[in-house]
Amino acid sequence: xxxxVYNEMLKIVRKKRLFIIAAIVAVLVSLFxxxxxxxxxTIRERIGTTDWRTQLQQQIIDTQNRLNSTGISEEWKKFLKxxxxxxxxxxxxxxxxxAPGAPTFMRMFIENSIELFLPLLVMVIAADLVSSEASGGTxxxxxxxxxxxxxxxxxxxxAMILSTSFIVFSxxxxxxxxxxxxxxxxxxxxPLLTGxxxxxxxxxxxxxHLIPQWKYLLIEFGLAFFVxxxxxxxxxxxxxxxxxxxxxxxxxxxxxxSGAILSSMxxxxxxxKYLFMVNLRLTSYVSGMAPPIDGMTLSFSMTVLAIWALxxxxxxxxxxxxxxxx
Numbered sequence: 001x002x003x004x005v006y007n008e009m010l011k012i013v014r015k016k017r018l019f020i021i022a023a024i025v026a027v028l029v030s031l032f033x034x035x036x037x038x039x040x041x042t043i044r045e046r047i048g049t050t051d052w053r054t055q056l057q058q059q060i061i062d063t064q065n066r067l068n069s070t071g072i073s074e075e076w077k078k079f080l081k082x083x084x085x086x087x088x089x090x091x092x093x094x095x096x097x098x099a100p101g102a103p104t105f106m107r108m109f110i111e112n113s114i115e116l117f118l119p120l121l122v123m124v125i126a127a128d129l130v131s132s133e134a135s136g137g138t139x140x141x142x143x144x145x146x147x148x149x150x151x152x153x154x155x156x157x158x159a160m161i162l163s164t165s166f167i168v169f170s171x172x173x174x175x176x177x178x179x180x181x182x183x184x185x186x187x188x189x190x191p192l193l194t195g196x197x198x199x200x201x202x203x204x205x206x207x208x209h210l211i212p213q214w215k216y217l218l219i220e221f222g223l224a225f226f227v228x229x230x231x232x233x234x235x236x237x238x239x240x241x242x243x244x245x246x247x248x249x250x251x252x253x254x255x256x257x258s259g260a261i262l263s264s265m266x267x268x269x270x271x272x273k274y275l276f277m278v279n280l281r282l283t284s285y286v287s288g289m290a291p292p293i294d295g296m297t298l299s300f301s302m303t304v305l306a307i308w309a310l311x312x313x314x315x316x317x318x319x320x321x322x323x324x325x326x
Contacts (some may be wrong), residue, residue: 004147004155005162009084012125012163022119022170026178028117032109033179040100053091060087090193102180102189103213107173107220114224115281116260117227119172119231123252125163128245129156130320149321157236157313164232168225171266188214194286216286223282226302230276230309231256237312240320256280263292273300276308 012018063084090096098104110118130153163257176185190213231252238248272278273293279301284291291297 001151001155001159005158008155008159009162010128012159012320017125018163018166018231021124021167022174024121025166025167025170025174026128027300029109029175029178033105033182036105036179037182038106053094053096054089056091056096060084060091063087086288087202093193095191095193095210097189098181099187101175101190102183102191103187103217104174104186105179105183106175107213109179110217110220110224111283111287113171114220114227114283116256118228119225119256119280120253121167122164122228122232123235123249126160126232127239127248127252129160129236130239131242131245131248148318153240153317153320157233157279160232161229165225168221168228171224172221186250188212192216194219194288203221206257218303219286221282227280227282227305230305231280231311233316234276234312237316240299240316269293272302274287276305279304 012226062079067080067084191210192213194211194216195208235252238251240247242248242251244294255277259275259280262272262278263281264277270293273296278292279296281289281292282298282301285298285301291301
């Protein structure tokens with residue numbers, strides 16, 4: 001098995017996709033770091049102070065103004081009301097949730113990447129693990145070896161897990177290393193609030209407690225890895241079922257983009273909570289953001305995603321071991 005996994009990893013490395021993904025992450029992190037820096041400078045110029053309390057008070061005023069404006073949807077109003085309560089809670093408890101530093105940037109980056117950007121990176125690796133072998137005809141040569149089919153597929157799946165781990169690790173390291181040049185590398189022990197829960201349009205703070213930012217980051221990157229693994233498993237299944245890598249990538253791309261759109265539009269479509277793409281933003285439960293549909297919780301979303309991944313894995317191994325190769 002070790003030799004099979006090594007062989008699969010060698011194929012992935014030779015395609016240089018992991019290095020290309022690392023380069024893409026580095027470029028995007030640099031762009032977002034610059035954008036964040038400009039945003040901070042703009043706020044300072046507009047408010048005329050570097051005091052975070054004044055800046056947070058201005059954000060609260062801006063949120064209130066947006067709530068009072070006309071033409072915004074009920075879903076967006078609900079989100080703004082909860083955000084307003086959360087901002088006020090931070091202010092009342094004298095906690096700066098946006099203290100400058102590379103760890104804070106890492107937190108923001110992974111929260112905004114977990115639903116679309118990170119899954120897309122994983123999809124690029126997982127899409128052709130099996131389909132490229134089938135379309136290129138090399139799968140016949142691979143299956144003539146005296147190795148059971150399930151071991152061959154398991155080696156590819158383990159290679160996908162290792163590649164996913166590398167991608168998540170690259171996002172963490174590059175976001176910290178690059179943003180630290182601008183914002184500094186401190187802030188690991190910054191106290192952050194977690195434990196918010198949503199009840200209708202009200203923010204429940206009964207379970208709120210403080211944790212250092214490094215623990216907060218461990219939780220969020222752990223959730224990001226789980227999401228990446230689920231998306232990778234689903235893409236892996238499509239790679240087994242379809243011979244065309246382009247078709248695999250097209251289907252997953254459509255699913256991920258539709259999920260990002262549906263998440264802000266499905267509050268009244270309750271059965272949509274069982275779709276995997278509506279449950280990808282797991283970090284929102286940690287930060288206390290409103291779920292796409294009332295009643296959704298972290299444990300519910302993780303269970304839905306785990307079931308999708310398990311079913312995809314069972315289908316993958318069943319089809320691969322039973323199907324005739326032509």
